[in-house]
Amino acid sequence: MKSNKAEWIWYFGDYELVQLNHCLTSRYEGDVFIPPFWRMDSPYANVKFVKEFSLSTPEEISVYANGKFNVIIDRIEAPANIPLRNFCGKVLLGAGNYRMTVSVYNESGLPALFVDGKTLKSDETFLVTCNDFGYVHAGCAGLTDPLSPPSYFRFCLEEISYEVLERGKGSMLVDCGAEMMAKLRFNGASSGTVHIYYGESEIEARAKGECELTDTLDLALHTETLIAKACRYILLECDSEEALGRLKIFREYNPTRSRSAFRCSDERVDRIYSVARDTLALNTREFYLDGLKRDRWVWAGDAYQCYLMSYYSFFDRKTVERTMIALAGKKPVSTFINHIMDYSFLWIISLWDYYQYIGDVRFLERMLPIAEAHIQFAMTRRNADGLLEGDPCDWVFLDWAHLDNRGEVAAEQILFWKSLDVMGKLCELFHRDGKKYFAYRDEVKEALFRLLWDKERGVFYHTRIDGKPHPEIKKHAHIFALLFGLLEGEQIKAAERVLTSADIEAIVTPYMRLYELEALCKIGERDYVLNEIRSYWGGMLDEGATSFWEFYDPAEKGNEKYAMYGRPFGKSLCHAWGAGPLYLLGRYFAGLEPAEPGYATFRMKPYMGDLDWLECTLPAGDGKVEISLTRDHVRVYSDKKSGTLLLDGKCFALSGGYDRMEDGCYVFDIAAGNVREAGLKRLGGKEE
């Protein structure tokens, strides 16, 4: 919805980059500042805005800029190209056709412009250049106050009540009740030094020398912590008892609203869904963070999963777009996103999901040039065999696992293949030639099967180093191959055997588990998946989790479960990629997905597995779809979108009430605003 107010505008993407750089430099370990270890972009300091407009009656135009600036207003039929002298912020223009050019320079903040007249108002229709002689439509984010130029993201603060677990001389241990980003205030305190030890677990807060996050406040100078930090428990030590008594704790958050509900006959699954939703909400800051505590950075792979989760819960389009824009960075592209090869590809693939779920083609069109630049950059890593190989300055990550990622890693080729497919389709969407991407895609596939597919065993080698296939078999390539539909017939069976083999290293990150379980869903293994959700995510609940973790190995018990990266509390206990069940349950059990791009229509094909009943509300664009499914009844309602409900004939028997049969499914046409209900009988069959 376009407001009729003028907005602050800037070079498209630079507002997000300012937020990103601020976010990426807000990480601490103890009192130690930890900046990113990959190359960061900066906003353009020197930009120029241009707008052509017509006035039918005289109009007074106000111009505000964030930076040093000048203003040229030319009659289009007689341009003079001379900046206004003695400009005082306003100009009165008679009726006519104009071209306005405003140059803004700012080397320490975001160069931005605000233009306000009766009819002329700064918005995305203004063009902007970084003086490379190319123009793009300006960016904006709904900032309509001319006296508040764009700055850092504004979070909400809410005072919380905390429980004092222990109070000693000069020390206090408090429990905030749940994981949060906490800011501490000591209003009115005038002296004393307070040492603050944050913990996701109580034992971490108590382990002063080893807890991941600390702060020290000299109360004579500051009575508030500068940056909100992740914790549930806080140990405070202070030489002023009086100051300790003044402690107030505030939860800092991005106010997101869940648009989903999930209840079923298994309370453990419900609890998993609920904790997953809390985990995603906590990691939804100005961007999707990977984790609240230790890392708190923005990673394209983690974010890729957050977008999918968000489409089945918060449907938080603004955070999705903000994260995508920030991660894209600037042209010319000189590194993979986060310097990780696979993350660049996941960023590109996410554009296609965005098209399906959000469907704003104008946004996608704006992303297309930078997406092309990322693909072109990836092409620089192609070797003589047409396969991608990481340079020493690239991180070929894939997963925290025992992987030898030198050489031509099969999973990277598959991600590249899928990215090329997406690029070709995006080009076609905008009537540009996508053929070259399809041609590259097919070349990659050919080389992949020629050089990295072991025909005898019917599996992918994990990698090929210096022309020699590495004999070890890993699950990763098979997961992505199934996920993106690269395999056919017997190849699928072979890949499934790899995924379910106990002899091949198990996946232990929730991150790769999401891909793994989705791949299994795609080949009809939802029963297995549901049980994995129960045991793996449920296992974390059994360990006391109130949010899901960065890494979970069921074998680790006791305090060792908090350790990672060689540090006793290095593991993040609130990690976005831990929230995968949000997506799995919504997409493969409630079974909702867009039938046409942008959720123009939906398709819902629920799967119950061993559940007795399921009651679910999910977002579909600006609408919602509700389903209630029991052993003998189904009820569906969609408020704004039309679509179809499909019940698989192997799982359900219906005697009527549906519209037709298709491919062995009972099909109901769902019209927006109307409830559809039917009686049914559950069968024992398993869906393919």
Add this chain to the structure above:
Amino acid sequence: MKSNKAEWIWYFGDYELVQLNHCLTSRYEGDVFIPPFWRMDSPYANVKFVKEFSLSTPEEISVYANGKFNVIIDRIEAPANIPLRNFCGKVLLGAGNYRMTVSVYNESGLPALFVDGKTLKSDETFLVTCNDFGYVHAGCAGLTDPLSPPSYFRFCLEEISYEVLERGKGSMLVDCGAEMMAKLRFNGASSGTVHIYYGESEIEARAKGECELTDTLDLALHTETLIAKACRYILLECDSEEALGRLKIFREYNPTRSRSAFRCSDERVDRIYSVARDTLALNTREFYLDGLKRDRWVWAGDAYQCYLMSYYSFFDRKTVERTMIALAGKKPVSTFINHIMDYSFLWIISLWDYYQYIGDVRFLERMLPIAEAHIQFAMTRRNADGLLEGDPCDWVFLDWAHLDNRGEVAAEQILFWKSLDVMGKLCELFHRDGKKYFAYRDEVKEALFRLLWDKERGVFYHTRIDGKPHPEIKKHAHIFALLFGLLEGEQIKAAERVLTSADIEAIVTPYMRLYELEALCKIGERDYVLNEIRSYWGGMLDEGATSFWEFYDPAEKGNEKYAMYGRPFGKSLCHAWGAGPLYLLGRYFAGLEPAEPGYATFRMKPYMGDLDWLECTLPAGDGKVEISLTRDHVRVYSDKKSGTLLLDGKCFALSGGYDRMEDGCYVFDIAAGNVREAGLKRLGGKEE
């Protein structure tokens, strides 16, 4: 000379970039801020310094950073890679082998580091990365105060006495006596508003609405102008008579020391040399500016000429290097330097001159990667015929003249040809493969003569547009072809005819005149050149110039001579490229040049033309060479460098006192520290 003090260090090139961006955004027209209209680079905000070192005894190391930072100090044999916690600025280390890593982040200033111990001191031996996984040696500039981190360039200020030409009610017109960058102060004034109108000419200062530079000071807020501005005359209007009486004027300057002297029998030539030297000195700021007043930017073409002039006057290596570094910009290169095609090439060609005159191969080695990036960028403008053609976003400039620079401009191919030659030679200097550049060079030459050389007329077409040669002939291609030795035999004669033809548009900028006259010097037309110096630069003196101009058309008389760019005072009357005689007189009349790179030895071959006598001192590296030459005597002295003096046998007759004859020249071997003198007789012959 390396000081033994610790220095502030940074990512190589970023200090210069900070200065450059500050300089480029200090331009005003009237009260209007004028930013550059091409893409600017920013310093890296996020950098990491690394240094390995050994201590034989315990040492306390102090660490200062400009920005947020962390410090890792590992024993090399047992690295832990953990930043120091509770770091208070100092660390005491025992004897041993260490690797120190300091990450510094600064998004609004220059990330910089200062490390000081008894033996460990931050300097160029520290490595630094912008986190692209490549390391370069750090940059430094002799800043040794840990409490003064690098910031903007510090100029000197000197109070000057001014003459009050007119004093009216609330107004005052003053004459500073000479062109300068002036800062105005009204110390002690507490109220009033002063309007300031600057003029290079008196008539400009009086033309309040049309003068190029103005300021307005609200004395209640500021009693000093923020930015020094170019002027000789200043008109002030103020509602406080008392404030006007407080005016102090300061000359802001970079203290440069001339190392040359030039006197000859023609006082007009002496005066030209002296005004040229003043012109260059005034334009020597943090960088070589193009002009003091209107533009005050840094342009690679203008700077190219300044380097040459400096080698024959101030020999200001620091400003040469600072300007070269700043103009180079950052990788990846996405535009020509100043977005001008020819300027990128002149920047590359200047490296070879630097090698000859300064000869610091370490500096050149640091420039090589960015030079390669600029050449690679230029290759993106090669068309199917192997010729360069500007994109719409490139500026194919060459000169302010009536040029149609669309298509394949011949002069640009010649500059490219020369740049490729320089690149090949630079690569060979560092034992890298230069062959590919030589191969490209030869391809360019072949295509140039095949497609842009009119065999019938024996001249270059100026350009070829859409495959069709443009019939018009311009001097420019012929100038560069002669200058860089592209032509042979009859081609040279043909080019000379173009240069001396009255039917071809005359060169009217001092900029292109320098290339033109140097080209003529190279083909034995020094008599013509000396007369051109007298008439063209002397013509400006006749018009009252106290510094040389941006543009001089002898036909323009009266006030029209101040006009340019459609503005009555748009012309810069103190423009660096006006100072060309500095170079021409030193290089082609005193006749000094390096015989080996870095002035290891020199070669001096003076030419008198119609001059009776010549007395000249010129810098040669850290030394100087003096020559005195009359109708019957020559005296040469070099304090630090050895070399040879050559007197052409067509111009001089000697009966003895020289060491040998070579190619028709009397040769004197000059040993450092010894005077050589000889009697001679001047002949009427003309040197080739």
